[in-house]
Amino acid sequence: MSPVLAGVLQMLALVAALALAYRPLGDHMARVYSSTKHLRIERWIYRAIGADPATGMRWPAYLRGVLAFSAVGVLFLYALQRLQGTLPGSLGFASIDPDQAFNTAASFVANTNWQSYYGEQAMGHVVQTGGLAVQNFVSAAVGMAVAVALVRGFARSRTGELGNFWADLVRGTVRILLPLSVVGALVLVATGVIQNFSGIHEVGQFGGGTQQWNGGAVASQEVIKELGTNGGGYFNANSSHPFENPDGLSNLFEIFLILLIPSAMTRTFGRMVGSPEQGYAILATMATVWLGFTALMMWTEFSHHGPAFDLAGGAMEGKETRFGIAGSSVFAVATTLTSTGAVNSFHSSYTGLGGGITMLGMQLGEIAPGGVGSGLYGMLITAIVAVFLAGLMVGRTPEYLGKRIGTREIKFTACYILITPALVLCFTAAAVALPTPADSMTNTGAHGFSEILYAYTSGANNNGSAFAGLNADTQWFNTTLGIVMLLGRFLPMVFVLALAGSLARQSPVPVTAGTLGTQKPIFSGLLLATVVVVTGLTYFPALALGPLAEGLAS
Amino acid sequence: MNTSAGTTARLLGAGLRALLVLTALCGVLYPLAVTGIAQATLPGKANGSEVTVDGEVVGSHLIGRRYDLPPKDGQETPEPDLTWFQPRPSNGLGTNSVNTQYALVLSGATNRSGDNEELIDWVTDAKAAVVADNSVPGHPVDPADVPPDAVTSSASGLDPHISPEYAALQVRRVAERNDLPVHRVAELVRDHTEGRILGFVGEPRVNVLALNTALKELAESASAH
Numbered sequence: 169m170s171p172v173l174a175g176v177l178q179m180l181a182l183v184a185a186l187a188l189a190y191r192p193l194g195d196h197m198a199r200v201y202s203s204t205k206h207l208r209i210e211r212w213i214y215r216a217i218g219a220d221p222a223t224g225m226r227w228p229a230y231l232r233g234v235l236a237f238s239a240v241g242v243l244f245l246y247a248l249q250r251l252q253g254t255l256p257g258s259l260g261f262a263s264i265d266p267d268q269a270f271n272t273a274a275s276f277v278a279n280t281n282w283q284s285y286y287g288e289q290a291m292g293h294v295v296q297t298g299g300l301a302v303q304n305f306v307s308a309a310v311g312m313a314v315a316v317a318l319v320r321g322f323a324r325s326r327t328g329e330l331g332n333f334w335a336d337l338v339r340g341t342v343r344i345l346l347p348l349s350v351v352g353a354l355v356l357v358a359t360g361v362i363q364n365f366s367g368i369h370e371v372g373q374f375g376g377g378t379q380q381w382n383g384g385a386v387a388s389q390e391v392i393k394e395l396g397t398n399g400g401g402y403f404n405a406n407s408s409h410p411f412e413n414p415d416g417l418s419n420l421f422e423i424f425l426i427l428l429i430p431s432a433m434t435r436t437f438g439r440m441v442g443s444p445e446q447g448y449a450i451l452a453t454m455a456t457v458w459l460g461f462t463a464l465m466m467w468t469e470f471s472h473h474g475p476a477f478d479l480a481g482g483a484m485e486g487k488e489t490r491f492g493i494a495g496s497s498v499f500a501v502a503t504t505l506t507s508t509g510a511v512n513s514f515h516s517s518y519t520g521l522g523g524g525i526t527m528l529g530m531q532l533g534e535i536a537p538g539g540v541g542s543g544l545y546g547m548l549i550t551a552i553v554a555v556f557l558a559g560l561m562v563g564r565t566p567e568y569l570g571k572r573i574g575t576r577e578i579k580f581t582a583c584y585i586l587i588t589p590a591l592v593l594c595f596t597a598a599a600v601a602l603p604t605p606a607d608s609m610t611n612t613g614a615h616g617f618s619e620i621l622y623a624y625t626s627g628a629n630n631n632g633s634a635f636a637g638l639n640a641d642t643q644w645f646n647t648t649l650g651i652v653m654l655l656g657r658f659l660p661m662v663f664v665l666a667l668a669g670s671l672a673r674q675s676p677v678p679v680t681a682g683t684l685g686t687q688k689p690i691f692s693g694l695l696l697a698t699v700v701v702v703t704g705l706t707y708f709p710a711l712a713l714g715p716l717a718e719g720l721a722s
Numbered sequence: 723m724n725t726s727a728g729t730t731a732r733l734l735g736a737g738l739r740a741l742l743v744l745t746a747l748c749g750v751l752y753p754l755a756v757t758g759i760a761q762a763t764l765p766g767k768a769n770g771s772e773v774t775v776d777g778e779v780v781g782s783h784l785i786g787r788r789y790d791l792p793p794k795d796g797q798e799t800p801e802p803d804l805t806w807f808q809p810r811p812s813n814g815l816g817t818n819s820v821n822t823q824y825a826l827v828l829s830g831a832t833n834r835s836g837d838n839e840e841l842i843d844w845v846t847d848a849k850a851a852v853v854a855d856n857s858v859p860g861h862p863v864d865p866a867d868v869p870p871d872a873v874t875s876s877a878s879g880l881d882p883h884i885s886p887e888y889a890a891l892q893v894r895r896v897a898e899r900n901d902l903p904v905h906r907v908a909e910l911v912r913d914h915t916e917g918r919i920l921g922f923v924g925e926p927r928v929n930v931l932a933l934n935t936a937l938k939e940l941a942e943s944a945s946a947h
Contacts, residue, residue, distance in 0.1 A: 174923075177922040178923060233733070236737040237737040289828060302745045302749040338740075354759060354763075364761065371770070372779035373779075373781045373787065388756040404830050408876070410878060410882055411785070476845050479873075480874050481870045484871050486875070487877055491925065514831035611833075718836075
């Protein structure tokens with residue numbers, strides 16, 4: 169069997185697995201967020217928090233919950249790293265410096281998981297398992313909560329209430345993420361991912377002598393790293409490390425986990441607004457982008473243009489033998505079209521165009537299918553832009569799911585769309601214009617520029633993958649990327665929740681013959697065009713200086 | 723103003739309590755439960771898939787390593803021990819820069835782009851070395867037959883596998899260095915070649931540690947006779 173055919177069959181298997189999980193998981197999530205019942209463990213948690221889960225929150229209260237919980241998360245994770253040197257169970261690892269501790273705390277709370285540290289030689293058990301892994305759960309649950317709040321904004325009428333943040337946070341964690349993680353972690357262990365607390369220990373080696381391994385609770389962290397579209401690796405090499413991703417099957421399973429919740433959330437959305445077809449229309453756009461990007465990536469990586477790859481006879485630099493070109497390409501696209509950022513191969517050593525595809529995937533706003541929660545609200549925001557454009561064409565007040573998209577709504581939408589590109593382009597320009605940040609580049613020329621563009625693209629979109637040649641452990645990058653990740657995560661959430669509040673107050677507009685059929689294939693096409701035009705054009709000049717220049721030169 | 727400060731404090735207090743409870747759940751109970759089940763049911767895999775020969779651990783089935791000669795005085799990079807099958811290059815392997823108290827096995831890629839001069843040099847040199855090392859009298863290696871994995875570094879730097887093509891390329895050299903018949907070594911490579919899982923998942927590969935372990939056994943039994 170040719171490697172290309174094997175890659176295509178792996179994609180088919182992936183599509184089949186996602187399709188099988190789509191309805192049950194999507195319906196389950198819709199029930200979780202609509203239920204009025206509380207599990208016993210949830211009641212205990214609410215009592216500990218001191219929150220009444222039945223209290224409906226208006227959007228400012230919901231937002232305050234999100235921000236308070238996340239602010240505490242940053243402070244807690246920062247303190248944990250700063251105190252690592254004195255905490256037990258830290259394997260003797262030293263405390264993390266202030267700039268790097270801030271960067272890492274911001275990164276994990278913002279669901280980015282950008283890492284400027286070496287996992288296996290910087291973080292002990294306590295920080296990894298009790299700090300970083302916990303944010304993998306709760307930052308994902310926060311993203312899902314905000315998405316659900318927006319969906320409720322569409323589904324509800326003449327109310328300002330979007331639900332209870334604490335209830336959504338706890339339910340997302342307890343009823344969705346935890347059960348899936350327990351099962352997924354054990355599947356990963358069965359493929360060979362390690363799960364122990366042996367710390368650093370000596371192991372015999374072939375030919376005599378010993379080697380030192382770093383053990384840890386890897387499988388339990390690996391599964392939520394993919395499932396929660398987080399991406400922060402236990403080890404420096406992330407999901408290319410054989411202890412995180414031992415074979416082709418674990419690789420396919422991890423890609424499945426990355427795409428599972430974001431794609432199924434379109435079903436949740438459809439169910440909650442009372443029309444699964446609305447979810448299918450969005451899913452169709454997501455799937456088209458995902459399949460198109462994967463095909464392009466396979467094409468460019470298999471044809472391996474670039475002097476070093478021509479010499480080697482294939483683009484295997486930075487890729488593992490057991491995954492090959494196909495398994496690496498599928499993973500790279502899935503991780504950058506979601507907000508995951510885990511890598512099983514190193515994007516900096518992709519072909520020029522391949523590297524560009526990973527960057528463009530993030531720049532589209534990570535909406536195909538996007539991060540857990542953030543993918544859905546990102547795509548719904550784009551859908552609002554699409555109906556607005558359609559409304560302009562025919563001269564009608566645009567409406568979506570029975571809600572008018574008026575001045576107020578379109579202002580929030582525009583702010584959402586503008587934040588991320590502004591962060592990416594301004595900070596990239598500053599880093600390139602200033603004298604010292606460029607010292608961090610490993611490669612020169614167009615690829616060096618790409619390293620910096622990639623870093624801010626990844627930070628602002630909460631992805632977390634890197635053109636890892638960039639030495640990001642400097643005060644400049646730790647600080648600016650930390651700020652970019654926080655702003656790129658929480659400013660858009662402000663506008664999403666404000667929009668949700670505004671929609672929830674409206675009375676529904678009756679469907680007439682002139683209503684745009686947003687459940688139809690033609691709308692999926694319009695949505696696709698909007699994604700490409702709005703976000704694609706924003707970044708074209710920057711992409712032309714980096715990956716396009718490199719790709720066209722080779 | 724006071725009420726607003728009070729509200730904020732109450733809210734942060736609720737956030738902290740929520741974080742602590744969820745930390746107990748997701749950061750303590752969950753990993754302990756998964757570790758307990760994993761250690762009870764799959765201890766070998768949960769502890770790193772160690773490979774044991776005659777009761778001695780010789781490494782992990784999953785972690786690749788180098789097979790080099792002991793470095794001579796003043797030598798920066800050790801030379802490969804050509805008695806053994808050689809793994810892929812690992813130019814991006816990390817070094818203990820943060821935690822110098824340990825000699826940890828670290829992971830890492832080169833992150834060099836396709837037009838990077840250093841990478842071009844590494845590939846050129848690696849190709850020349852593979853051709854020179856594996857050409858035996860009467861059987862020169864054609865540079866066009868050197869597969870890409872033989873001259874490129876992996877993503878983790880710990881790739882435990884090589885392609886079946888690279889293993890096949892090394893057969894004559896390994897046979898010569900170990901005084902073994904070529905067909906026996908070729909048979910060994912065939913026995914250790916793993917196909918795609920279920921016929922389409924992953925790529926065909928040869929585990930270098932498993933292959934060298936078997937080679938050592940073969941060489942020892944051959945010299946005993």
